[in-house]
Amino acid sequence: MTSLPADQYCVEISRPGPPAVLQGARVPLPAPGPGQVLLRVHAAGVNRPDCLQRAGFYAPPPGASPVPGLEVAGEIVQLGASVPAHWLGAAVCALLTGGGYAEYCVADLALCLPIPDGFSMAEAACLPETCFTVWSNVFDRGQLQPGETLLVQGGASGIGTTAVQMAHALGYRVFATAGTDERCRLVERLGAERCINHRDEDFVAVLQHATAGRGVDVILDMVAGETLTRELQVVADDGRIVLIAFLGGAQVQLDASILLRRRITVTGSTLRPRPVAFKARIAAALLARVWPTLAAGQWRPLIDSWFPLAEAARAHTLMESGAHIGKIVLEVA
Ligand SMILES: NC(=O)c1ccc[n+]([C@@H]2O[C@H](COP(=O)([O-])OP(=O)(O)OC[C@H]3O[C@@H](n4cnc5c(N)ncnc54)[C@H](OP(=O)(O)O)[C@@H]3O)[C@@H](O)[C@H]2O)c1
Structure with missing residues (x-):
């Protein structure tokens, strides 16, 4: 030494x-x-x-x-x-x-x-930073269970690529969003079943179709803002939306009745x-x-x-x- x-x-x-x-x-x-x-x-x-x-x-x-x-x-x-x-x-x-x-x-x-x-x-x-953050938010707070589906917003980010790969390796069905077609195709090569270009496509419509109307069980969200409002239209009953950032704005308008009627959890954390x-x-x-x-x-x-x-x-x-x-x-x- x-x-x-x-x-x-x-x-x-x-x-x-x-x-x-x-x-x-x-x-x-x-x-x-x-x-x-x-x-x-x-x-x-x-x-x-x-x-x-x-x-x-x-x-x-x-x-x-x-x-x-x-x-x-x-x-x-x-x-x-x-x-x-x-x-x-x-x-x-x-x-x-x-x-x-x-x-x-x-x-x-x-x-x-x-x-x-x-x-x-x-x-x-x-x-470390990405794995600890993804585990803590997707599996501990989000309680992603076997057979459930995950949506990763910002799928091409450092956190997003880790979330997609980790969940895919553990056997989960993963969807993601990213800002260009090129980024989307790369995220799909990492294990996302479908990555949606959030600039050109409506992630709500794509995911409703992909899940036969059921929606996704857990959403890892670094965007918030208007994106969170729309996530309420595509999260499954009893689903969990876990915020780790608010790149799209901290102020959110949401229909509180959806949380009650469909038993949705909106949570978040900083590591x-x-x-x-x-x-x-x-x-x-x-x-x-x-x-x-x-x-x-x-x-x-x-x-x-x-x-x-x-x-x-x-x-x-x-x-x-x-x-x-x-x-x-x-x-x-
Ligand atoms: N809460 C925690 O404990 C914790 C821990 C670590 C990191 N974080 C947060 O997680 C986020 C990701 O971290 P990272 O290190 O992976 O960062 P990063 O690689 O820079 O990823 C950020 C990505 O977010 C996407 N994005 C989507 N909507 C956006 C918008 N409205 N404005 C800007 N970007 C937008 C962009 O990808 P597209 O263009 O493809 O959409 C961008 O590349 C950061 O906000 C970070 O602060 C939180």
Whole structure:
């Protein structure tokens, strides 16, 4: 094990603003606390919440690093108190509350997962934020049951491609929406039975037809706004609509009588501020249910683009353009 440097390179948010406010800096190495480990980061996933944080709309929760970055893959190089010695040198991917845009970061051991066989560090770095979010919202909150159907709005996004692939690998019937025909065909190749171009087609009509009028059981929605109003026309009786963002607007007009008559649940959540113990339960479920599908080669994250860590601003510009399909990765080491 090589000795650790006193300081490290990271990318900081110099002030709230456009991608150019992401600036390289040298800072001291963070120290792992009890139950935590220090990771030498090989790759970090980029997520839209990083862009929101950079723009000043999504402050890190109390105690989290102000450095952006919610997921990484790397090697454990230092152990906090109570972490067994055999973890030293292990290659893992980890869900973070921040700090991933850096050469070194601290992670809770309970939120570290093994790198699936045959996966590169870049691929592994794309797993935590999307897998934890999809599991928590589709399977825990949304309670997707065997034989039920899932609709993923924003199917070509980082979260969306993961949701489509994970649910398909677990044997569910999946539908999705995306913004162009090209994006739709790609999402279908990932496992969606039908991906609907939300700019040209009426997803309500398409899905009513595809489900013989029954509707879909669970909807993973990052759009809200008028889209949520229309989802009420295509969610099945007893269906669940789970919001993870409101890219189409937070204000929603809905006919409350539908919720009563058809027993619809509209819910939502944000992952980042939840306690470690909550996220650790998701990690255990992922290890038991989802990691075997990765190990079996059933799916792997779809990576759109790679950037060196120092070019994080370019990665954010691409993400905000909406032109990417799947994940964007920062290569660190
Ligand atoms: N609640 C949570 O715990 C949680 C955790 C992680 C992420 N999120 C949220 O989940 C969303 C997806 O994250 P990501 O990292 O996967 O982002 P991303 O890759 O940038 O995906 C966003 C996609 O949403 C689609 N979209 C649909 N309607 C849109 C609209 N009105 N405006 C803009 N985009 C629209 C776009 O694809 P098309 O053009 O193909 O429609 C766009 O590519 C983000 O909003 C993020 O903040 C929530």
